[in-house]
Amino acid sequence: MIRVAINGYGNLGRGAEQAIAKNEDMELVVVFTRRDPATVTTQGAPVAHVDDMPAWADKVDVCLNCGGSATDLIEQTPAAAALFNTVDSFDTHARIPEHFAAVDAAAKASGHVALISTGWDPGLFSMLRVLGEAVLPDGATTTFWGPGVSQGHSDALRRIDGVVDAKQYTRPVEATVAAVKAGDDVELTTRSMHTRECYVVAEEGADLARIEREIKEMPNYFADYDTTVNFITAEELAAEHAGIPHGGTVVRRGHTSDGVAETVNFELQLDSNPEFTGSVVAAMGRAAVRLAARGESGARTVFDVTLADLSAKTSQDLRAHYL
Structure with missing residues (x-):
């Protein structure tokens, strides 16, 4: 054992x-x-x-x-x-x-x-990114996260002074996902691929403007994304955001010869992150x-x-x- x-x-x-x-x-x-x-x-x-x-x-x-x-x-x-x-x-x-x-x-x-x-990311998705590139060296790998709750980003929200509790949802931009799977030529940037939606319970009397500013300016987490901050009550958070679902997709699209395209998808749909x-x-x-x-x-x-x-x-x- x-x-x-x-x-x-x-x-x-x-x-x-x-x-x-x-x-x-x-x-x-x-x-x-x-x-x-x-x-x-x-x-x-x-x-x-x-x-x-x-x-x-x-x-x-x-x-x-x-x-x-x-x-x-x-x-x-x-x-x-x-x-x-x-x-x-x-x-x-x-x-x-x-x-x-x-x-x-x-x-x-x-x-x-x-x-x-x-x-699963980093982790399983990392392994699939390497596998896809090894098998299809002439191509591109794209990773989409969500829709779902990010534990790490939610934890980062809760560490902000004045925040009692919070949940953060990562949502892929659907038009960008469809374009990548179809093989369309689309510009991929941090902002064009995902949005971040935050639901925050703040302490009574907390400076909401400061909290929102700290969230949107947080490096490595929110600064590079279109981020929405919603202030709600603890009761609303418990009733409407109790679960911790998540998921995502790794897409490797490449060519094995001229005009011959191959696509590998690895997808997760999780009830509990x-x-x-x-x-x-x-x-x-x-x-x-x-x-x-x-x-x-x-x-x-x-x-x-x-x-x-x-x-x-x-x-x-x-x-x-x-x-």
Whole structure:
């Protein structure tokens, strides 16, 4: 059995807990939290404070870091990598090289493997972008996200002073999606491909103009998009925005010879973004353990993981039933 820890018990942590329960080769042995452990109720696993993580160093095979990318994982993952093999879902694309370098140093110093930026994008979509380009080198890859709730962007909204709660929806521009799939010549820019729609519950008396300005000017999250900010009540947010759906599409369109076009689509439609992301993170946890068993150490990404590493099946089963 792979002994798994979850670091952070929010939406993603609970999604990972659900995923671990569905994997027969995995056991959730502990949940780490910054809160008072007595206030956290899991589906059965013990709860420990993050300050007590060193006491679990020899009892955990892999730690799934389930904090937010805006502020948590930058500190969480290097700290966890000093003690365990780790996996995270860091999704601030522009800061991935910086995050990789910090995690790599911590993991190499401790002799652990740390898989960063897993999930579905970055993660599965990243793998499909590389696969599409490898197979169709003469072409272009386009990624669309949504419609759905972005956990990372929603978390970034909630970190703004004066915001009580918030949800952010990413919506692809439908005309642009149709043009790409048809192979039409269309200019693709950040603004022409997606919009961002924010639903924000603000503290009573908060400066709404300031909050809206901070949202629309936030680099890496909203500054480059047409962003709409809607201020609503907590009751409206609970009644109308309770779910966490998401999805997206990777389109690789290329030519294998003059006048012969080929298109590869990879699409996700998710009822629960955190439960699906948790499922990917759990599978990547298995891969991290296998990489470590081969004597590897340091930071890794999905590009360093094989399908056999991800699968609970043996190599013999894969060859017999999946090849």
